[in-house]
Amino acid sequence: MNGKEFIKAVKNITAEKGISEDIVFDAMEQALITAYKKNFDSKTNVKVTINRETGDIKVYSYLVVVDDYIEGDEIVDEEGNITYTEPEINEDAQILLEDAQKIVPGIKVGETIEEEVTPHDFGRVAASTAKQVLTQKIREAERNSIIEEFSDKQDELMVGMLAMEDNKNYYVDLGRTRGILPKSEMIPGETVKMGSSIKVYIEKIESTSKGPLILCSRKNNGFVKRLFESEIPEFKDGLLLMHGVAREAGVRSKVAVSSTSANVDAIGSCIGEKGRRIASIIKTLNGEKIDLVLYSEDPEVYIANALSPAKNLNVSIMDEKKKEALAITDKENLSLAIGKQGINIKLASKLTKYNIQVKTLDDINKQINE
Numbered sequence: 276m277n278g279k280e281f282i283k284a285v286k287n288i289t290a291e292k293g294i295s296e297d298i299v300f301d302a303m304e305q306a307l308i309t310a311y312k313k314n315f316d317s318k319t320n321v322k323v324t325i326n327r328e329t330g331d332i333k334v335y336s337y338l339v340v341v342d343d344y345i346e347g348d349e350i351v352d353e354e355g356n357i358t359y360t361e362p363e364i365n366e367d368a369q370i371l372l373e374d375a376q377k378i379v380p381g382i383k384v385g386e387t388i389e390e391e392v393t394p395h396d397f398g399r400v401a402a403s404t405a406k407q408v409l410t411q412k413i414r415e416a417e418r419n420s421i422i423e424e425f426s427d428k429q430d431e432l433m434v435g436m437l438a439m440e441d442n443k444n445y446y447v448d449l450g451r452t453r454g455i456l457p458k459s460e461m462i463p464g465e466t467v468k469m470g471s472s473i474k475v476y477i478e479k480i481e482s483t484s485k486g487p488l489i490l491c492s493r494k495n496n497g498f499v500k501r502l503f504e505s506e507i508p509e510f511k512d513g514l515l516l517m518h519g520v521a522r523e524a525g526v527r528s529k530v531a532v533s534s535t536s537a538n539v540d541a542i543g544s545c546i547g548e549k550g551r552r553i554a555s556i557i558k559t560l561n562g563e564k565i566d567l568v569l570y571s572e573d574p575e576v577y578i579a580n581a582l583s584p585a586k587n588l589n590v591s592i593m594d595e596k597k598k599e600a601l602a603i604t605d606k607e608n609l610s611l612a613i614g615k616q617g618i619n620i621k622l623a624s625k626l627t628k629y630n631i632q633v634k635t636l637d638d639i640n641k642q643i644n645e
Contacts, residue, residue, distance in 0.1 A: 278330025281402075285409065294416040300325055303408045307332065310404045315394055320368035332401050334393040338370040342384050345369060414486075421452050421487045422480065429480045432501040433491075437469050447475055447491055454489035462493050463525035465561040474559060476501060494524040502556050503530060507545055514539045518570040521625035525563055529581060529622045533570040542567050568626065578602065578631060581623035585612035585633075592629075600629040609635055 289296050307323040311334055321336050344366065347359040375382050382388065435447035435454060445456040445467070456475055467473060475491035476498035482488070492498060499520050509515040518531040534541040545567050546553045557565055566584075571577040575590040578600050582588055585608040593599045604612055612633040613620050624631045 278326070278332075279328075280330075281405070282327065282330040288409065288413065292413055292416045293420065294412055296327075299409060299412050300327065302412060303405050306404050306408045307334075307401055310400050311394075311397070314400050320365055321392065332393070332397065333391055334397065335389045336392045337368065337387045337389045338375070339364050339368055340372055340375045340382055340384050340386050340388070341369050342372050344371070418482060418486055422482050424451065425449075425477070425480050425487065425489060428477045430497055430501075431477055432474055432498070432505060433477055434472055434474050435491075437467055437471055437473055439469065445473075447473060449489060452487055452489060454491040456491040456493070460492040460494045462561045462563065465493075465525070474502075496520040496522050496528075499528050499530065499556075499560070502559055503545065506552050506555055507547070509539060509544050515541055515544055516570075519626050521622040523618055523622060525561065527564040527566065527618055527622060528560070529566040529568050529626045531568045531570040531577075531581070531626055542569060566622075574600070574627065574629065578623065578627050578629055581626050582612045582619065582631070582633070585609075585619070588612065598629045600627075600631050602631060602633045603636060603639065604633060606635055606637075609633060 285299060286296060288294075289299055304323045304325055307325075308321055311321055311323065320338075321334055324333050324335070325331075326333075341364070345362045345364050346366075347362045350358050350360065352358070370388060372382075372384055375386075375388055379388055433449055433454075435449040437445055438448040438453060439446045440458075443458060445458065445461075447454040447456050454475060454477070456473075460478075461467075473493075475493060476495050477489060478492045478495055478497070479488070479490035497520075499522055500517060503517060504510045507515065510517060514534065514536050516533050516535060518533060520528060520530050522528040530545075532541045532545060534544070544552075553565060553567075557563060568577075568583065569580050571580065574592055578590045579588045579602065582602060585604060587604055587608050589603045591601050591603075593601050602612060611619070614622075620631055620633055
């Protein structure tokens with residue numbers, strides 16, 4: 276490939292990949308300087324230029340004109356050891372004014388004298404270096420492009436295809452890249468098949484040395500939140516508001532909702548006609564139970580709603596600063612309020628952000644008498 280063909284190839288690739296030509300050529304020139312010094316054992320200050328039209332590569336050594344040699348600063352440590360800092364201009368790159376004027380009459384301090392020092396066999400080194408730089412810049416551009424494309428997908432749902440798995444992770448084909456779905460972020464108890472489509476929550480997006488990292492989850496509370504928003508259009512229309520999600524993945528979720536319109540029933544809208552909306556969400560969650568909780572700005576009412584399916588609850592805020600609440604109920608509803616293995620009261624506490632205790636009147640009377 277001759278110089279012009281090389282330039283044409285670089286311009287075609289940079290245009291196709293959306294990379295700045297100047298960035299690529301500047302990177303190539305810097306890399307060629309390093310390659311020159313490594314392969315030709317040169318300590319001289321050099322610069323490399325690539326003609327953007329012909330592709331010709333030239334190496335120039337240069338000397339900076341000084342009125343006196345510039346040396347590094349002397350540094351003496353506490354033990355009396357002396358070291359020197361690097362001078363502002365390498366010693367090998369300095370030439371005194373009187374010597375410089377013998378070569379270029381009229382030259383001034385601070386100006387440079389350049390001499391072409393391109394080796395005869397530099398083309399081989401240049402071709403290899405340019406290829407490496409171009410490959411690196413293409414990778415960087417593709418990485419940045421993917422990050423940019425996915426930047427607005429964080430905290431959102433995406434549908435991908437299960438491409439492969441290892442001991443710890445599933446890998447989900449999301450188009451231009453693959454997301455990592457840790458097996459620990461799956462819904463407990465669910466099974467999947469390679470090649471099948473899967474809905475995931477994009478938990479984290481970042482650029483790493485190995486490429487873009489797209490971390491997915493089906494266990495995150497955000498997965499439930501986005502499912503509701505995707506299945507129930509009233510959320511996007513602003514007719515429904517979601518105030519929180521408390522979840523024990525694979526077991527039960529509590530979702531607090533309210534309506535902004537007197538004509539819209541918050542709970543009924545989430546359930547949908549013949550229960551179709553909530554059924555679709557539960558299916559995606561592998562049968563996870565959903566408790567729809569009507570939100571209230573009155574914390575006592577909100578807590579009572581959150582303890583559903585328990586009824587006949589009398590809730591009191593015992594300490595607002597410590598966020599402590601007491602719910603009094605009868606024996607029939609006590610077990611419902613607490614739930615199997617305490618799951619109901621645990622989720623209600625997470626949802627309302629109150630430390631809730633549930634007792635019967637008999638329990639309270641016993642405490643008083645004791």
